[in-house]
Amino acid sequence: MRHTAAKLFASLAIATSLATVAAGQASADPSVTPAAQDIVGVGSDTTQAVSNQFSTDYNAYLTGKGDTTSPRLYSWDATPAGSITTKTGATSITRPNGSGAGITALNANTSTTVNFARSSRGPQTGDLTTDDFVAFAKDGVSWAALSTGNAPANLTTADLAGIYTCSITNWNQITDIPGYTGANATIDAYLPQVSSGTRSFFLKAVGGGTTSITPGACVESYTPEENEGTDAVFATDANALVPYSAAHYIGQVYGGHTTTTDAPGNLTIRSTDGLFPVTSAHVLDPTYTATNYGRVVYNVFRDAEWTGTGANPALKAIFGTAGWVCTNTTAKNDIASYGFQALKVGQCGGVTHI
Structure with a gap:
């Protein structure tokens, strides 16, 4: 139009x-230090606010159904500059600011420190072939x-x-x-x-x-x-x-x-x-x-933890095609409230490789 x-x-x-x-409140670091088993993300400024809302609402969803054992979801902001200890027992890292920095941190550490990177761009030359870009909105x-x-x-x-x-x-x-x-x-x-x-x-x-x-x-x-x-x-x-x-x-x-x-x-x-x-x-x-200025936004995971032997089931339970982000009404409302377009069934949670 x-x-x-x-x-x-x-x-x-x-x-x-x-x-x-x-x-x-559009954005904030976790109010508690996430536990070692929790799912923790870093990276993109563009998607940090909706990711923080996902964290609040997903954790409330688990609590509401009496689930006290499943990993909780947390997301660290892109700023301010400095070091962060992302979860209990993790090595302190420089706070990743931006999609590229988040992906770098994902690949430079293990799941004891970072589980996923927020990314407002798709895979590009230089990204590891072992990374899975999992779509969640447009x-x-x-x-x-x-x-x-x-x-x-x-x-x-x-x-x-x-x-x-x-x-x-x-x-x-x-x-x-x-x-x-x-x-x-x-x-x-x-x-x-x-x-x-x-x-x-x-x-x-x-x-x-x-x-x-x-x-x-x-x-x-x-x-x-x-x-x-x-x-x-x-x-x-x-x-x-x-x-x-x-x-x-x-x-x-x-x-x-x-x-x-x-x-x-x-x-x-x-x-x-x-x-x-x-x-x-x-x-x-x-x-x-629908023009060149439209983009899909992603969360990025190590392939071994998304689909490989010993993959972490909590990742797909949250971000997969049948996961909470792609199917739960509250999550869909969060996506809309923070300005993003929902993806079609099957596209949300879909994987793109380099």
Whole structure:
């Protein structure tokens, strides 16, 4: 569904006002040290909030049916920087920030420390062939800018490619957006840190979906935490733009899942190629997620523990096609509340290999 610029800016204005009243705990580290047998995850910033909600609700589900022995589920946030002891008896590790860092931590440790990695990207070259990427929902990635800044309501893929490869460095060089006359101002293009799944996915989507673009020298060296418009760099920069998860944005603005840092702040999400990623019902637009900017989000496991001899049955009980995340009504409500699209039966819990 295509929108006029007026409709887009109306939506942005509504989103900005709602963001100021959004409330609710979107993310937090475990309140207790998980037991050695518990299922513990690290990694992606984009999916940490919904994963934390899964933890709360799955553990309550077990307690509610009188199960005191099954492993509980826990998830450690991507920030703040520092060391964490993920479970009882585990070796302290540097907190993994981002999908790539989470996958690295998964493969550098055993189940005594990490059981799964949250990932907002699929498998790619460099990932181990022994890792299983298990799908649980769908997201869409767009871009965000200051609500009162110089960015237009819409940018094309060609515009974004030009901005991030530095052939476009000034707003007045954008001439393919009807009704938009760009200010004579230098564009401040930001990307999340290099381990971010959103960063790697966005650069590939902008490259057409098959080959990633290489960011040019004009791209800002400072890398803000993804999906956090509260970063001071965005407070007043009228020329800033940054990739942003549409699902995370929906969860923040319409689901009320924000903290003092995990919020859009003064940023509002925008259209790509004339498509706004959020419908009037405040859910992901399936037309948008069917483009190169739609992505599946995953939890990553060691294959030996997912399907091999001696596999941990708790993993499929939680994340498998017949597991709690894919079949339980509360889990499905969590996925929707945090802005993600549910996958079809059989797709949720499905495995992708490198």
